[in-house]
Amino acid sequence: MKTLLKIVSLVGLLTTIVPSFLVFADIITLDTNKLLMILGTLLWFISVPFWMNKKVE
């Protein structure tokens, strides 16, 4: 389960950063990029609290 959550988080980060390069390469529009960034943001914040910081130091 934890591995799956980490994968979701990673996908969230990739969805945040990769589309900007696609805008730069003129493959997608800036508006599409904005939608993908908010999707990436949601994926990150929904998944990351379940595995990051779980171990109390």
Add this chain to the structure above:
Amino acid sequence: MAKSKITEQLDSVEEYERQPVPESKLKSWKSFLGMYAGEHTAGTEFVIGPLFVAHGASANDLIWGLLIGNILAVLSWAFLTSPIAMKERITLYYLLEKISGKKVTTVYNLVNALMFCFLAGSMIAVSATAVGIPFGLAMPTLNDWLPNSIGWIVAVVAVGGVTTIVAMFGYNLVSKFANIAAPWMILVFVASAIAVLPELGVHSFSDFWARANDTIWTGTPLEGQSQFTFWHIMFFAWFANMAMHIGMADLSILRYAKKWYYGFNSGAGMFVGHYIAWMASGILYALFLKETSFSTEFAPGPIAYRAAGIAGAIVVVIAGWTTANPTIYRAGLALQAIRPDWKTWKVTLVVGLITTVASMFPALVMKLLDFVALYGLILMPMGAVIIMDAYVIPKFKLKQYYAETFNKSANMAVVIAWGVTLLFSMWLNFSFGVEIFFLGLPGWFVAAALYLISSYFIQKNKVAGGAE
């Protein structure tokens, strides 16, 4: 029932204000990496990067100035702050009390807490520019010093209130939130800038340097703004957190580190936040200037929203929040050192209220570069005092921790070092026009020398007489 439970939880926040952090509470390097990366990828980065553009920094000066300045900042954390934090493992405030006495520390803590409140206030103001977007909030301009609308006041009160409540629950919660948000924030900064590059005429990587010079960091300041050179940028990057490294405020954080070299983790904050994020936010502001024919409106929220949509607006809110939190926490520690019996959460609440009031004034944002430099300069002399007390005072066969050793409420050597250094800095500024960004370096040596000389004359009879 619920109320008493919350109060109980808040009362249990124990931050080891007046005792060395126990071994079991030390934190790993990862904790500091997240803390520094999160704290220095902040709302203020959305202001500082654009202000470099407004001050006419050239691309070459920016690249090299930030590189060298940030390296110097990391070295300051690693070789000045960390070793003292390992040796003492107490807060700056308690260490100062041992050296300079209760009265001097009280004055220092009041000044320090006020400075932290103003700094956190600027971060809250930045967040408010994003919160105000859906409400069509009238944004402040580069020339605004006072609140420009009721809506602005409501926005900063909302952001300040939430920030204060989170800070009231202590360092662990702040650290966890910064850890979670940091990787995402950094990527949003980078993604926003990359996505708008084509609109600035950058269609391939080979275009970047040419457009950086003629469109982004043009070397020409906006009307009414002073000209920045390589030296301004280098010294600003080095001294942007002067109070925290050379001024030793980060003893409060690094006392939790297992090893001294965790101080190098500050590099995560410097090179991600104070390099990449400053450049990214400068790029976004250059696009804003291009599209608005050099409008004087200065609002990071709408600028980020233009480039990255809702994610951009959220990052401005969270970036401001994750930095305001530890800053409010630090200010709380400063005040609590005056009255240790005050509960941490109650002090933090008061600090949060002061911060929220300060954030109503856009001047804190518009003059942020000057304020950051001033805040470092005012607090820096105490760092010089601590370094001299730790390493040089024993070599002169004088006593360390003067106030504690001789049971004094005020160490006049510290008063002289602090007061005369600030007068010397003012003299350089007023008489020779030396800008505030350059005063910290000569000031440190003046403070160190004054403390040693004053300590020698104050202590020579006592030490010779064998006083303990």
